[in-house]
Amino acid sequence: MTASSGIKFFSTPPHACSYLDDRKAITLFADPQAPMNSTLYGQLSLYGFRRSGNYIYRPQCQDCQACIPVRIPVDAFEPNRQQRKTRMRNADVEITSVNANFVQEHYDLYAKYIHIRHADGDMFPPSIAQYVSFLFSDWCNTRLVEFRHDGKLLAVAVCDFLRNGLSAVYTFYDPEEEKRSLGTLAVLWQIGEAIRLGLPYVYLGYWVQESPKMAYKTRFQPLEAFMYQRWQELPPDA
Template structure:
């Protein structure tokens, strides 16, 4: 069985940075042929690695450390007034876990979300192959959390990985017409509560980039820990 000492890694050539348009980026990947169980994936997550489909990676950019791994210590989390209002606003929703799979219902929601919210991004235009490669391949300890209203209508899906020490929030897509619900925020809040219910310590939110406006939402969850020089430390609000 593989362990951290025996893992092989591959670095990509430089390519345009998705977060900072004036920068070049390089990514470090775990050998995709490696068999990775939950324990090893959990260790990699604590070292700042992230999963996308069947690939586990982290930024590996020369002379740049703008991408910072962040996580929420869920037992210390205290929602803001705005976050409490969002939780109350969505108290009618029913959430249940489901296997990661491609269905007509899931893809219809995903397609609408990408077309209306991310038409200027790397994921446009959406496709079924993209959905499968990104959201259904990879970790066996992953699930779709379905958020449905009282009529059973699917409003959102949060893709989440189970780690030894927490949950890793991979991606959320939702009905763009339900903007009053703030479903993206609610999905994070719900996963914080779910980690607590499961007796886990953290919710991993991926990377935060200070100069990237799209990443600013992550600092709204407090306290937030950041990985700096191999150590997890509370983020300075200043």
């Protein structure tokens, strides 16, 4: 497959699905040898592509359409009661956006998060090499958003800044601070930052209806989904 940009795309052989245990997945990758930048990645995000490290990909399964790209149109977003409470609960949290560089403190929190929350996932066991290759890239405009209380690092949100919005790459947090709903707080910050910058969307990656871990994404309303080759509003009860 070749896009209008001239970039070629390659599909993988079937492999174990990261989201549904009983499925096999096929992934479509942009040619890793082709020049890539934030502008081109932003254009590809309009068609449901995501970034993992330097690689741009999208699920391309023949018999399954469970992975649906979703995004929040930030100007229409209305926080629900629980999200408003999350904001108030975290009024004492200091939020700072920093350059996307390796910081040992960040990695230590990431490793703790993976060990406690995702020991059954494909990111376990964590390593510095895996952390760097997963979250950082050589060409993307990426920021690390720190959430701190009294100097203690509570969470880090990895966020790509694109011309058409912010892309939420990954958020990890201290599992001992679960009552703060730091994942929700990170998305709320990204919505506010997109509004401040005049950007229309926050891209949340893929939503899988059958995966309980993905349920939080539908709590941000309205939510748009890329289905049947176009973006359309996803019903709140989907």
